[in-house]
Amino acid sequence: MAVEQPTAREAEQTRIHNIGYRSYDGPRLGRAYARRSLYSQSLRGAYGLGRSVKSKVLPMLLFVVMCVPALIMVAVAVATKAKELPIEYTRYAIIMQAVIGLYVASQAPQSVSRDLRFKTVPLYFSRPIETVDYVRAKYAALASAMFILTAAPLLVLYVGALLAKLDFGHQTKGFAEAVVSVALLSLLFSGISLVAAAATPRRGFGIAAVIAVLTISYGAVSTLQAIAHVHSGDTSVLVWMGLFSPITLIDGVQTAFLGASSSFPGAQGPSAAQGVVYLLVVLGLIAGSYGLLVRRYRKAGL
């Protein structure tokens, strides 16, 4: 007894005190919730909501610039009691492509480049989300933001057309076709931009890379098309050139399937058969950029 006494007291002294920590037994919100949060935060971030005032200026300004011409057109149509809107619905995004390009170029890098630069990507993956979830959430958020940007002016045009008592059936058909077209455009542009932006942690280079891919390819293709239009009678060369820039791809698809008139030189858009190739290339690019993004984020250590 006398021998055991000290060891017993020692055990008493080395007891781990319970200071009231409790384990979490509430509901675990899980992977889908985390993915949804990442989606909504990225979507809000694309318009600067929840960020500083300074970072709201640019996306909001571009959104306004995107919508103002539509408002003017509607005002003109209502005031002059026109039978038709000044332009087709499908044409709007093609005309405003510089604004769309600037928007996606400024927002794609802010969506992914900062996570790379401040090395927060591994922190995302310490949550119950996987690489695929991160890519899907970011891709879906940017595509939704782009869709809001491109569909809002169409909605303005549509509502305006109905207020001006234009033909309901005709306007609805044109509006629906244009919405499908801008949805495709949003997916294509955001996919390409995210791939370009995710390649570099520096925002400036990301913006330049996105603009280079979108605008320069359009400049190159339209220059070549104009020259081919003047110098060779063969229109098929001209149409195949359209495959090499995102905006002419969309133009080709909507000319072939969505009742738009082409903005190619001489208004020679692709035929239905060539349109199938256009559509396949667009879908291939969307799938390809998704695949590249998943591959980019496979290594969590950047």
Next chain:
Amino acid sequence: MYDPTVARLTYRGLLGRRRALILGALPVLLIVISAVVRVLTGADDQVAHDVLGGFALATMVPIIGVIAGTGAIGPEIDDGSVVYLLSKPVKRPAIIFTKLIVAIAVTMAFSALPTFVAGLILNGNGQQIAVAYTVAALVASIAYAALFLLLGTVSRHAVVFGLVYALVWEALFGSLVSGARTLSVQQWALAVAHKVSDSSLVTSDVGLPTATVLLIVVTVAATWYAGQKLRTLTLAGEE
């Protein structure tokens, strides 16, 4: 004024890793397009003028200028590593001057040289078109580099504003409002090119004296003001 160490670091920041690829892609594209056009149409002075004027000088040179000009200082300010440079006993105007020289050199190398090659491919320098546009690209490089370097010190969104100037102001407003052309680096450069090459195809809306004065004023004023901005630079945290 010229500090070799700062220059070396700037070159590395601009051309290191895969960044040279972005800069290199555009000139390669221009040369490929020139080759395609030559095959399609043969040597034609008007086509050469269209491609070099419409694509090389109007699109490629400003974009290279934006990347090189803002890239020379923007990223350093953005990630805060510029404090390590500013804490060294180097005068801040000297830093700006060195970075300007580097930006000009990079812009010239990636824009004027390919323009000359493309001009040779397109029509073998007929009517001095290749030389004229090379001169225009060289002159424009200096002004663009100075202007966009200033933007890099002023704003965090320098690249976007630079692109808005290059693509919207010069391309869009320049073609709609003729007054905007007087305030366009591209037109100033064309005025100088017209004088140097005596080519009848290369013309400008701005007279040579106005163009020269404006070019010099813009370059010097932008460089001086960038130096001032760097002297009073406050480092903001990430937004």
